[in-house]
Amino acid sequence: MNEPFILEATGLSKQFRGFYAVKDVNLSVRRNTIHALIGPNGAGKTTCFNLLTTFLTPTAGTILFNGRDISRSDPATVASKGLVRSFQISAVFGQMTVLENVRVALQRKAGMTWAFWRRDKSLKVLDTRALELIEMVGLTRYVDTPAVSLSYGRKRVLELATTIALDPEMILLDEPMAGLGHEDIGPVMQIIRDVAKGRTILMVEHNMKVIAELCDRVTVLQSGQILAEGTYDEVSRDPAVIEAYVGGAND
Structure with a gap:
């Protein structure tokens, strides 16, 4: 453009x-x-x-x-x-881990939105990029932590990671x-x-x-x-x- x-x-x-x-x-x-x-x-x-x-x-x-x-x-x-919006109130899946939250966003970008029923193994192809994004926002130590257990501030940066995962302009x-x-x-x-x-x-x-x-x-x-x-x-x-x-x- x-x-x-x-x-x-x-x-x-x-x-x-x-x-x-x-x-x-x-x-x-x-x-x-x-x-x-x-x-x-x-x-x-x-x-x-x-x-x-x-x-x-x-x-x-x-x-x-x-x-x-x-x-x-x-x-x-x-x-x-x-064009993607991030909300004032954190919008993450509380019972999913940090990795799973970011992976859900990557599924959407990859055209796998309805892949929740797939075996976890089949979604591993998304993990490399998910872990890169998690590291970018400083949540590596919380990769296996359910989002509901994160502090408010960490939930906000997790939401940023899921937003970035959509690769918006x-x-x-x-x-x-x-x-x-x-x-x-x-x-x-x-x-x-x-x-x-x-x-x-x-x-x-x-x-x-x-x-x-x-x-x-x-x-x-x-x-x-x-x-x-x-x-x-x-x-x-x-x-x-x-x-x-x-x-x-x-x-």
Whole structure:
């Protein structure tokens, strides 16, 4: 693909019973960058994120992924095209081991989605890649541990591993630092940096220090509309952004 932008939203709007949660948003995410979507509480970030990942259908506007209109598509279809979302709340199979969780994601990528009934031996072909991903996110010592036994932070990085297993071109992260202890934030940031190599990431995040260190570009929403856009340094000095964040800059 030669287009500089991998994801483009034009005139994106979502109305709920006469109220616009998102209105006339124009957003372009440059390929192979980490782009943040931020804003004070009630700014419309979650709705915008749900629209971009096709969990909601827009009232108006278009969304292009790799130049193709996905505005009226569905999450499974866009995932197959290379746009995958990671949720704010960890979504892993609790009774499966770390290895089994990653292998399930690899089964889907390999077209073996309905292979749960197969003998374990027949799925061993996926183990090499699964173990590589598990090592990448620092979970090697937990490879045979049921996911339910992991700490919250480790469940989050396991979910990242399962997301990467789908080999997406673009990953959308919904508050990846939410609920993490201070000691987990640095390692998860490094994992995101590693994941971003050769990929595009769009993330909703409240931790401004994380955004300052990780993100190439930042879009600020307020009341469902874009308030500012630019580098972190640019938007953090914008008077309108400062006013919007009074009393909540460190949320």
